[in-house]
Structures are given as C-alpha cells and as structure tokens.
Amino acid sequence: MSISEVTVAVVVVTYNSEELLPDLLTALGPGLAGLSWHLTVADNASADGTVATLRRLAPEATVVEMGRNAGYAAGINAAVAAAPPHTAILVLNPDVRLKPGCVETLTAVVGTSGTGIAVPHIVDGAGALIPTQRREPTILRALGDAVLGARKAGRYAILGEVVTDERRYAHETVTDWAEGSTVLISRECWQRCGPWDESFFLYSEETDFALRARDAGFVTRFVPDARAVHLEGDSRHSPKLWALLTLNRVRLYRRRHGLATTAVYWLVLLGREVSRALLGRQTSKAAVRDLLRPAKIREVPGPATVHSAG
Structure with missing residues (x-):
C-alpha cells in the first residue's frame, strides 16, 4: 500500500489529561506529516477541563465521552469503533510527543514481512532511551528479574523480559511485544485480533494483544528511524x-x-x-x-x- 492510500486513525485515551493536550496536539501534525489522518479521543470521565480543552484546541477531533473511568483498553476500543474509515490505527498515550515523520516511517513497514504492529524508538523527557522492546513472560525471565533486577537480566534473552541491551535499539528488529504508549496497528491485524481485552483495565492489555497477534501470524516490529518522546506515568511510584x-x-x-x-x-x-x-x-x-x-x-x-x- 502506498503512502497516499494510508489513512491513520489516531486513537488517544485521556483521564485528567488537560495539561498534556497542547503539546500532544502540536506534535501530531509534524509526527503524521505526509499522511491522511484523523484524531479520535476517548475520555474516561476526566474531572478537569480535558474535554473542553480538546474541543477548543482540536474541534475537528471525534470525542467519545465514556461517562466513567472504563480503563485504557475500553477507551481504545471505543475510540477505534467511533473513528472514521482508516487503514491503520495509531494508539497514542497523551504524554507522548511524536517526532517529525515518525508515523510515516512506521507505516512503511506495517503490512510488510508479516508486520501487524510497528513501534518507534522512544526516549524520555531528558532524551534517555526507554527500553520498550519486550520478550514473552516466562518463569525463568521472572526469576532473572527477581534475582538480578530488570536491567541486568534484560541483557540476556533467556533471563530478562525487558530488552535492555542498547545495541538492540540501533537496528530494525522483531520483538515479542512492546510497551503500548505508541503503537501502529494495521487494519488487518486489528480486524483479526482486536479488540483489546478490557478485563485488564490497565497494564498487560498491550502484551495480550501483541501475543495474540503473533499467534495469528502478525509480528511486532521495532523501527529505530521512527522517533517519539514519552514523558511516562507513575506506575513505579504508585x-x-x-x-x-x-x-x-x-x-x-x-x-x-x-x-x-x-x-x-x-x-x-x-x-x-x-x-x-x-x-x-x-x-x-x-x-x-x-x-x-x-x-x-x-x-x-x-x-x-x-x-x-x-
């Protein structure tokens, strides 16, 4: 499929995300340059001005008000269902900032060599690499994490779930799954493997989807030339x-x-x-x-x- 035939449904789930919206929206244009795209946001009953700010800054966006805090997967599913026709789905956290040309680079690999999911090279707000590639959970990898810690264990494929060897982030590669802040999914992959499992509410839903996609013959591909910044949440502190x-x-x-x-x-x-x-x-x-x-x-x-x- 040529770039001219691609239409991306940009899907964002918000929850009290008002402060994040201006920079998120500013980065979408450059990040999706060269592509046809539209934005659909599912809001999980934010108590701040998220919805009002969104309608003011992005009046063309489709807004799905969930009416309750339904969870991340439920928000993604609702947004995809409400999105206009599309050939690919970009799942995006509100605290992600796309770098110019990021999504066009991802779309170039989706649908090729069995790729159903494509993910970019992501850094944090200070520019440090975020190790986003993951291996399938196993008992030995859980044990390696418990004994050595995630960073040390991740250097060895048999012992670590998180791929921490920075050399693995210099080249395009297939990974079992990847953290779900910035994920481009082909329409075919979504149709065969979606929706995301809402019973997880938050965390492991992207793991479940990517592993089910792999079971169906779709791989997750890491694309280092596509770039984004993730400001990250607070799961490690909450x-x-x-x-x-x-x-x-x-x-x-x-x-x-x-x-x-x-x-x-x-x-x-x-x-x-x-x-x-x-x-x-x-x-x-x-x-x-x-x-x-x-x-x-x-x-x-x-x-x-x-x-x-x-």
Whole structure:
C-alpha cells in the first residue's frame, strides 16, 4: 500500500489529561506529516477541563465521552469503533510527543514481512532511551528479574523480559511485544485480533494483544528511524498502580499456561515483591498484599480500585 492510500486513525485515551493536550496536539501534525489522518479521543470521565480543552484546541477531533473511568483498553476500543474509515490505527498515550515523520516511517513497514504492529524508538523527557522492546513472560525471565533486577537480566534473552541491551535499539528488529504508549496497528491485524481485552483495565492489555497477534501470524516490529518522546506515568511510584501491574502479569500468564506453571510464576513474582517490600518499598508492599489475595487476581479491576492512563 502506498503512502497516499494510508489513512491513520489516531486513537488517544485521556483521564485528567488537560495539561498534556497542547503539546500532544502540536506534535501530531509534524509526527503524521505526509499522511491522511484523523484524531479520535476517548475520555474516561476526566474531572478537569480535558474535554473542553480538546474541543477548543482540536474541534475537528471525534470525542467519545465514556461517562466513567472504563480503563485504557475500553477507551481504545471505543475510540477505534467511533473513528472514521482508516487503514491503520495509531494508539497514542497523551504524554507522548511524536517526532517529525515518525508515523510515516512506521507505516512503511506495517503490512510488510508479516508486520501487524510497528513501534518507534522512544526516549524520555531528558532524551534517555526507554527500553520498550519486550520478550514473552516466562518463569525463568521472572526469576532473572527477581534475582538480578530488570536491567541486568534484560541483557540476556533467556533471563530478562525487558530488552535492555542498547545495541538492540540501533537496528530494525522483531520483538515479542512492546510497551503500548505508541503503537501502529494495521487494519488487518486489528480486524483479526482486536479488540483489546478490557478485563485488564490497565497494564498487560498491550502484551495480550501483541501475543495474540503473533499467534495469528502478525509480528511486532521495532523501527529505530521512527522517533517519539514519552514523558511516562507513575506506575513505579504508585502502590495501587504497581500492584495492578503485578496482578495483571499473573492474570496474563494464567491465560496462556496451565495452573501448575502459573502457580510457580506467581510464587516467583511474590518472592520478588517480598524481597523489595522488606527493603521498605511501598509499591512492593501493596503488590504483596494483593498477590496474597486470590480474589484480587481473579477480579476485573474497575474505577473504584485504580485510575486509568493519562
């Protein structure tokens, strides 16, 4: 498909994101230069002026007011459903700033060599690399993370889920999945593998989608020439968010493995969080409390328990 035939549905989920919108919207034009695109935003019942600011700064955008904090996956699904006709879907966090030409570079690889999902090279606000490539969760990788820490374990494919070797970010490559702040999905991949699983509410929904896409024959491709900045959220500092992230890792693993191996995976994660809780980390203390409550792992989180992305 030529660039002239591409129409991108830019999909953003907001939750109290008013302060992030001006810079997000300013970067969309250069980031999507050369492409036909439209913006659809699903707002998860923001209590600030997110919707009013959006309507003022981007009156041409389609706005879906969810009426409740429905979660990240639900917002994405609602926005895709409401978007005008398109050939590709760009899932974008409100705290992402696209660099010029980012999306055109991604569209050049989507649909080629089995690529259903394309992701860019992402740095943080200070310009440091964010390691976004991920390997499929395994017991050994969870153990490597628990013993060595994510950064050291990630240097070795067998031991780390997060790909931390910076040399792996210099060249185009296939990855099992990638963090979900900036993801371009082909229409064919979405039609065969979508929607995103709303039961995760927040965290692991992008993992689940990418692994299901891989099962269906679509790969996730990292494209280093496409660039973006992610200001990042606060899951590492919020006890509720860290506990949810940890619980959803167990829930995702259970969906793809038997009960016995899931029990081992759960035990490894529990050991990791206990070891860090003993060092005084409040995030790990919250994760331990929830991991020891089986009902929490089975529970579908909702707005009463955690805030969604944005």
